[in-house]
Amino acid sequence: MVFRGRRVTRDRALVMAIVNRTPDSFYDHGATFAEDAARTAISRAVDEGADMIDLGGVTASPGAEVTADEEIARIVPLVEWARARYPDLLISIDTWRHEVGDATCRAGADIMNDAWAAADPRLIDVAAAYGAGYVCTHTGGRTPRAEPYRPDYPDVVTAVRTEVLALAERAEAAGVPRGGILIDGTGYGKDTADHLTLLGHVKEFTGTGWPVLMALSNKTFVGETLDVGLDERLTGTLAATAIAARDGAAVFRAHQVAPTRETLEMAAAINGTRQPARTSAWIS
Structure with missing residues (x-):
């Protein structure tokens, strides 16, 4: 994978740490909304082994309007700080707006994580103009911040694969570097059965x-599958992570960096792409 000329090679899948500058995130409820708290979260993620961070300024859920100018004001200073503090860190931006994409790329962002399936198609052009990466997603027709719903999928795998592949080809045709294009294997507009499928x-x-990104961290489908609350979804998230890593997914978007990294290292060792950190002469 290559993002704005940064070639990334690892012996395991990459960890994309989630840092939201929003007051209403479903997971942290605004814990990293303050700029100092967001900076601390980035530093902690780097210390725990994150390969990239994903910065968001607007929650996916319906709620109070956040204008493009406000989203830019929340995110751009954080991008500037992170780029100066961690020159080699990959910076992804969770946005669907081309204005935000342009402002953050000028500040040093590397990847446009468009969770809304090109609702603003000009975001692809921004990624192409800067040589940035672009994440292709499937939403089942759900538009940005609309109420969740599930379309009728005769075959959810075919539906998702067909759309993300078409979007990947569209991004490449628009000039996004092929090495920077990822396809998302999940996306919005799915129920628990769909995610498990x-x-x-x-x-x-x-x-x-195409490199595959998985956004599984603490999602509703984990809670419903195990009948657990939001604070008890880590085990299920890591189980899903291990299975997707075994099957070759390349990037995992995660709230808890350290356990995700260890899970990916273990999966890579089992798959034979990573050597154990150490081995003993003793036989157990």
């Missing part, structure tokens, strides 16, 4: 040749 067919995405 997609997780069972990760190889149908990794087999396309």
Whole structure:
């Protein structure tokens, strides 16, 4: 993978740490909304082994309007700080707006994580203009911050794969570097059964040749599958992470960096792409 000329090679899948400058995140409820708190979260993620950070200025859920200018004001100073503090850190921006994409790329961002399936198609052009990466997603027709709903999928795997591949080809045709294009194996507009089905067919995405990003961290489908609350979803998240990593997914968006990194290192060792940190002469 290559993002704005930064070639990334690892012996395991990459960890994309989530840092939200929003007061209403579903997971942290605004814990990193203050700029100092967001900076601390970035530093902690780097210390725990994150390969990239994903900065968001608007929650995906319906709520109070956040203008493009406000989103830029929340995110750009953080991008500038992170780029100066961690020159080699990959910086992803969770946005659907081309204005935000342009402002953050000028500040040093590397990847446009467009969770809304090109709702603003000009974001692809921004990624192309800067040589930035672009994440291709599927929403089932849900528009930015609209109320969640589930379309009728005769075959959810085919529906998602078809759309993200078409978007990847569209991004490449627009000039986004092929090495910077990722496809998302999940996305909005899915119920728990859909997410579990997609997780069972990760190889149908990794087999396309495009790097696959998985956004599984503490999602509702984990809570519903295990009948646990928001604070008890780590085990289920890591189980899903291990399975998707075994099947070749390349990037994992995560709230808890250290356990995610260790899970990915273990999966890579089992897959044979990573050597153990150490081995003993003793036989157990």
